[in-house]
Amino acid sequence: MSTTKGLEGVIATESSISSIIDDQLTYVGYGIDELTENSSFEEVVFLLWNKRLPNKDELNSFTNELVSNMEIPSEIIDHLKSYDLTTVHPMAALRTAVSLLGLFDSEADEMNESANVRKAVRLQAKIATVVTAFARLRDGKEPVSPKNDLSYAANFLYMLNGKDPEDIEVEAINKALILHADHELNASTFTARVCVATLSDVYSGITAAIGALKGPLHGGANERVMKMLSEIGEVENALPYIKEKLENKEKIMGMGHRVYRNGDPRAKHLKKMSKELTNLTGQSKWYEMSVQIEDYIKSEKGLPANVDFYSASVYHSLGIDHDLFTPIFAISRFSGWLAHILEQYENNRLIRPRASYVGPSHQKYVPLEKR
Ligand SMILES: CC(=O)SCCNC(=O)CCNC(=O)[C@H](O)C(C)(C)COP(=O)(O)OP(=O)(O)OC[C@H]1O[C@@H](n2cnc3c(N)ncnc32)[C@H](O)[C@@H]1OP(=O)(O)O
Numbered sequence: 001m002s003t004t005k006g007l008e009g010v011i012a013t014e015s016s017i018s019s020i021i022d023d024q025l026t027y028v029g030y031g032i033d034e035l036t037e038n039s040s041f042e043e044v045v046f047l048l049w050n051k052r053l054p055n056k057d058e059l060n061s062f063t064n065e066l067v068s069n070m071e072i073p074s075e076i077i078d079h080l081k082s083y084d085l086t087t088v089h090p091m092a093a094l095r096t097a098v099s100l101l102g103l104f105d106s107e108a109d110e111m112n113e114s115a116n117v118r119k120a121v122r123l124q125a126k127i128a129t130v131v132t133a134f135a136r137l138r139d140g141k142e143p144v145s146p147k148n149d150l151s152y153a154a155n156f157l158y159m160l161n162g163k164d165p166e167d168i169e170v171e172a173i174n175k176a177l178i179l180h181a182d183h184e185l186n187a188s189t190f191t192a193r194v195c196v197a198t199l200s201d202v203y204s205g206i207t208a209a210i211g212a213l214k215g216p217l218h219g220g221a222n223e224r225v226m227k228m229l230s231e232i233g234e235v236e237n238a239l240p241y242i243k244e245k246l247e248n249k250e251k252i253m254g255m256g257h258r259v260y261r262n263g264d265p266r267a268k269h270l271k272k273m274s275k276e277l278t279n280l281t282g283q284s285k286w287y288e289m290s291v292q293i294e295d296y297i298k299s300e301k302g303l304p305a306n307v308d309f310y311s312a313s314v315y316h317s318l319g320i321d322h323d324l325f326t327p328i329f330a331i332s333r334f335s336g337w338l339a340h341i342l343e344q345y346e347n348n349r350l351i352r353p354r355a356s357y358v359g360p361s362h363q364k365y366v367p368l369e370k371r
């Protein structure tokens with residue numbers, strides 16, 4: 001049996017949610033550029049789940065449904081309070097909190113389509129509340145309830161900071177949420193699909209996916225990008241720092257991609273936002289050093305910046321704690337995971353590939369006392 005390391009290039013399923021063709025990303029056939037410039041995150045979630053755009057009434061009622069489901073059970077808050085919040089990573093807290101949410105959902109194990117869609121709404125609504133509640137509790141503040149008249153992006157910022165956000169902040173988060181919403185068969189989405197293909201429940205699929213997203217080769221890279229930029233500190237240190245990393249055979253976070261060879265089409269939107277926001281906050285050095293790194297890695301290694309690279313300086317400019325960057329990615333990617341989970345259930349078959357055995361053979365068992 002021949003193997004393809006990391007399943008590179010293997011077509012593992014059919015899907016009509018998102019596509020990457022010739023380095024262009026579409027959601028249900030709509031180009032990501034058009035959606036990012038014109039759409040709302042709520043509209044994109046509706047699109048991914050229903051595989052069509054909503055009309056005005058549908059979008060209003062979907063938006064209301066999301067907001068009205070944002071509150072989380074007080075037991076989840078109590079649970080978050082029981083952690084040592086100074087050491088727990090928010091992605092670990094999120095992974096556990098989502099699993100715990102399932103225990104408070106009376107429909108958690110209902111496997112029919114309408115129950116699964118209702119759970120998807122509840123999960124998408126509540127994740128923003130879980131992340132912001134965690135962030136506030138560890139700062140010694142009480143969680144803030146969502147406001148009915150705010151969009152999903154605005155509510156995220158409102159629940160995080162406890163005050164009405166500026167338009168430019170809402171625009172940045174709305175765009176970032178759209179850009180991260182779905183990405184074909186990335187590692188965390190594949191994880192979710194493998195999990196639910198056993199006919200396990202939605203909460204299990206999402207919990208598994210959070211675990212996969214957390215890793216630094218996937219969603220965890222955005223936090224590490226900011227760590228790297230902070231270590232670099234000043235623009236003039238950027239290239240010596242990067243050259244040393246490459247000499248030591250270390251990977252540069254936010255660079256490279258399994259599918260994109262010439263460029264990640266999401267990065268340019270984040271790059272533009274990074275330029276605007278870092279200028280606005282008088283911290284353009286983060287943007288400038290990022291550009292130097294991007295150009296250098298492109299010319300030296302032929303690797304493009306991926307979605308995680310410029311999102312780091314965008315979120316930093318919004319004053320967001322660095323370890324919340326991956327949870328923000330998760331908030332957005334919930335929509336894609338849920339779309340894929342629903343699609344997997346629709347046409348399910350157990351996902352069970354083979355392994356090529358390369359271990360020893362014909363071993364003779366030696367009794368314990370003789371070893
Ligand atoms: C949302 C997302 O998940 S986007 C990805 C986020 N992850 C990151 O930004 C982490 C940094 N990037 C990487 O580790 C990789 O580029 C991945 C994981 C994204 C893709 O990995 P793969 O397709 O498996 O590529 P692989 O790791 O085999 O790299 C191929 C070659 O490019 C090099 N390379 C790939 N990425 C990088 C990088 N970021 N920095 C330096 N070298 C790199 C590898 O060292 C390898 O070189 P070699 O052939 O000389 O050994």
Ligand SMILES: O=C([O-])CC(=O)C(=O)O
Nearest residue numbers: 182183185186187258307
């Ligand atoms: O598709 C991938 O491998 C990783 C990625 O960019 C994403 O999940 O957004």
